[in-house]
Amino acid sequence: MSHIIAIANQKGGVGKTTTAINLAAALADRGRRTLLLDLDPQANSTLAFFSPDESATTLYDVLAPEGSGRATMESVIRPSKQTALSVAPGKLMLSRLEVQLAGQFDAPFRLKDALSPVLKNFDYIVVDTPPALGILTVNAMVAATHLLVPIQAAYFAIEGTDDLLETYSRIRARPNPDLKIVGVLITLYDKRTNISRDTHEQIRAVFGNTLFRTKITKNVRLEESPAYKETILSYAPRSPGAVEYRKLALEVIDRVEAN
Amino acid sequence: MSHIIAIANQKGGVGKTTTAINLAAALADRGRRTLLLDLDPQANSTLAFFSPDESATTLYDVLAPEGSGRATMESVIRPSKQTALSVAPGKLMLSRLEVQLAGQFDAPFRLKDALSPVLKNFDYIVVDTPPALGILTVNAMVAATHLLVPIQAAYFAIEGTDDLLETYSRIRARPNPDLKIVGVLITLYDKRTNISRDTHEQIRAVFGNTLFRTKITKNVRLEESPAYKETILSYAPRSPGAVEYRKLALEVIDRVEAN
Numbered sequence: 001m002s003h004i005i006a007i008a009n010q011k012g013g014v015g016k017t018t019t020a021i022n023l024a025a026a027l028a029d030r031g032r033r034t035l036l037l038d039l040d041p042q043a044n045s046t047l048a049f050f051s052p053d054e055s056a057t058t059l060y061d062v063l064a065p066e067g068s069g070r071a072t073m074e075s076v077i078r079p080s081k082q083t084a085l086s087v088a089p090g091k092l093m094l095s096r097l098e099v100q101l102a103g104q105f106d107a108p109f110r111l112k113d114a115l116s117p118v119l120k121n122f123d124y125i126v127v128d129t130p131p132a133l134g135i136l137t138v139n140a141m142v143a144a145t146h147l148l149v150p151i152q153a154a155y156f157a158i159e160g161t162d163d164l165l166e167t168y169s170r171i172r173a174r175p176n177p178d179l180k181i182v183g184v185l186i187t188l189y190d191k192r193t194n195i196s197r198d199t200h201e202q203i204r205a206v207f208g209n210t211l212f213r214t215k216i217t218k219n220v221r222l223e224e225s226p227a228y229k230e231t232i233l234s235y236a237p238r239s240p241g242a243v244e245y246r247k248l249a250l251e252v253i254d255r256v257e258a259n
Numbered sequence: 260m261s262h263i264i265a266i267a268n269q270k271g272g273v274g275k276t277t278t279a280i281n282l283a284a285a286l287a288d289r290g291r292r293t294l295l296l297d298l299d300p301q302a303n304s305t306l307a308f309f310s311p312d313e314s315a316t317t318l319y320d321v322l323a324p325e326g327s328g329r330a331t332m333e334s335v336i337r338p339s340k341q342t343a344l345s346v347a348p349g350k351l352m353l354s355r356l357e358v359q360l361a362g363q364f365d366a367p368f369r370l371k372d373a374l375s376p377v378l379k380n381f382d383y384i385v386v387d388t389p390p391a392l393g394i395l396t397v398n399a400m401v402a403a404t405h406l407l408v409p410i411q412a413a414y415f416a417i418e419g420t421d422d423l424l425e426t427y428s429r430i431r432a433r434p435n436p437d438l439k440i441v442g443v444l445i446t447l448y449d450k451r452t453n454i455s456r457d458t459h460e461q462i463r464a465v466f467g468n469t470l471f472r473t474k475i476t477k478n479v480r481l482e483e484s485p486a487y488k489e490t491i492l493s494y495a496p497r498s499p500g501a502v503e504y505r506k507l508a509l510e511v512i513d514r515v516e517a518n
C-alpha cells in the first residue's frame with residue numbers, strides 16, 4: 001500500500017521544495033522505499049540531486065498529450081546517492097501542460113494513471129508542486145492519498161490558505177474523495193521575531209490538531225545543502241534542520257500508518 | 260510619458276510583492292503620481308492596503324473575456340492613504356484567465372489595451388505578478404516599458420533566471436520590442452550568512468551593471484508592515500527597509516528618466 005503525499009501551497013517560497021527533499025530523505029532513512037516526484041517546472045527538487053541535464057527524459061514526457069513520444073513513469077525514475085530514495089525529475093516544459101491539457105476531460109488524472117504501474121515499488125511517494133493551483137498541483141492532489149501544507153510563519157501566508165482549502169474540498173468532492181490532509185507544517189520559523197510567534201498562534205487557532213507538533217525553524221544549513229547536491233541528512237546531520245525533518249518523518253509515519 | 264515597471268520572477272517568495280508595494284510608495288513619496296497594479300491571484304499587494312472585499316470590482320473584471328460584464332481600468336483604481344499612490348486590486352479569479360484566454364490571439368495584449376486610457380494620469384505604474392511565467396506575467400511584460408527582477412541571494416534563485424531571461428527575449432522579439440530590464444535587485448540579503456555573500460558574488464558576475472547598487476537586506480519590519488495595512492515608509496520610516504527602498508526609488512528614477 002503506497003502512501004502518496006502532495007506538498008502544496010500556492011504561496012511562493014514557503015519551503016515546499018525544502019520539505020519535499022528532506023522529508024523524502026528522512027522517510028528513506030527510516031527504511032521506507034521512497035520516491036520523490038518533481039512536478040514543479042522550476043525543477044528545484046531535481047536540482048538538489050542532479051545537474052541540469054537537458055537530454056534526460058522527465059515527468060513532462062510522462063504526462064504530455066498523446067503521441068508526443070510519451071515515456072513510462074518507470075523509465076524516468078532515477079536512483080539517488082541514498083539507498084531507498086529515488087527521484088523522478090521535472091523540467092521547465094511541464095509549464096506547457098497547463099495549456100496543452102486545458103479542456104481534456106482526463107487532464108486531472110494523468111499523474112494518477114501514470115503512477116499506478118510503479119506503486120508496488122514504493123512505500124511513500126512525495127510530490128513537490130509549483131506555487132500555483134493549476135493543472136500540475138491538481139494532478140498531484142488527485143493522485144495523492146495525503147496533502148501536506150507547509151505554511152511560513154508570516155503575514156501573507158495565512159491569507160492564502162482559504163484558496164488552497166477551497167481547492168482541496170473541490171478535489172475531495174469529485175476526483176479524489178479519499179484525499180486527507182496529513183498535516184499543516186510551520187516552516188521558516190524564526191524564534192527571535194514576534195511576527196513568527198504571533199502568526200504561529202493564529203495558524204494554530206485555525207488548524208488545531210492538524211498542525212504538526214514539529215516546527216521547521218530557519219536554519220542556514222537547509223539553504224546551503226542543495227548547492228552541494230545533498231539532503232540535510234548527509235550535509236549537516238546534527239543541525240536543527242536534520243533533527244526537525246527526522247521528527248517530521250516520524251510524525252508523518254505515525255499519522256499515515258496508524259490509520 | 261508613463262513608465263510601466265513589471266516586477267517579475269517565477270521563483271516564489273523572492274520579494275516581488277514587498278518590492279512592488281514599497282517601491283511604489285517610495286516613488287509616490289518623491290512626488291511621482293504612481294499606480295500599483297496587483298496582477299497576482301494571491302492578491303498580496305491588495306491585502307497590504309485593503310481588507311478582503313469580495314464585492315469590489317478588480318483587475319479580473321478588466322481583463323476577463325468579452326461580454327462577462329467587463330469593467331474599465333479607471334473604475335477599479337482606488338486611492339491609498341498616501342497622496343500620489345493609487346492601487347488597482349487583484350483577486351483569486353485572475354487565475355482563471357490562464358485557461359479562459361488560452362488560444363485567443365490578443366490574449367497577451369489585454370493589459371496593455373486596458374491601460375492606455377489611464378496612462379496620462381500616472382508617471383509610474385508598478386505591476387506585481389504571480390510566481391509563474393503564465394498569461395498574467397506575459398501581460399505585465401507586454402504592457403511594461405521596464406522589467407525589474409528581484410532575486411533572493413539563495414541557491415535556487417540563480418538557477419531559475421535562465422527561464423525568465425528566455426521569456427524576456429521572446430517578449431522582446433515580437434509583442435514588445437521596447438521592453439528593457441531596468442535592473443536586477445538583490446532581496447532578502449542576510450549579511451550574517453556565507454550563502455548570501457557567495458550568491459551575491461555569483462549574481463553580480465552574471466548580471467554586471469544591470470544589478471542595482473541598492474541591496475534589500477532581511478529586515479523584520481518589512482515582514483510586519485503589511486499586517487498593519489501600511490507601507491514600510493509609514494510603518495517604520497527610519498528602518499533599513501525604508502532607507503533601502505527610498506534608495507532603490509532614486510536609482511530607478513535615475514535609470515528610467517535619464518534615458
Ligand SMILES: Nc1ncnc2c1ncn2[C@@H]1O[C@H](COP(=O)(O)OP(=O)(O)OP(=O)(O)O)[C@@H](O)[C@H]1O
Pocket residue numbers: 011012013014015016017018019040042044129130131187188189216217218219220222223224269270271272390413414415416
Ligand atoms: N527552514 C529553512 N531555513 C532556512 N532557509 C530555508 C528554510 N526552508 C526553506 N529555506 C529557503 O527559503 C527559500 C524558499 O524555500 P523553497 O524553495 O523550499 O520554497 P518553495 O515553497 O518550494 O518555493 P516555490 O514557491 O518557488 O516553489 C529557499 O532559498 C530555501 O533554501
Ligand SMILES: Nc1ncnc2c1ncn2[C@@H]1O[C@H](COP(=O)(O)OP(=O)(O)OP(=O)(O)O)[C@@H](O)[C@H]1O
Pocket residue numbers: 010011012013131152154155156157270271272273274275276277278299301303388389390446447448475476477478479481482483
Ligand atoms: N527584505 C525582507 N526582509 C524580511 N522579510 C522579507 C523581505 N522581503 C520579503 N520578506 C518576506 O518574505 C516573504 C516573501 O516575500 P514576498 O511575499 O514579497 O515575495 P513574493 O516574491 O511576492 O512571493 P510570491 O512568489 O508568493 O508572490 C513574505 O513573508 C515577506 O514579508
Ligand SMILES: [Mg+2]
Pocket residue numbers: 016017018040044129130
Ligand atoms: Mg519549490
Ligand SMILES: [Mg+2]
Pocket residue numbers: 275276277299303388389
Ligand atoms: Mg507576491
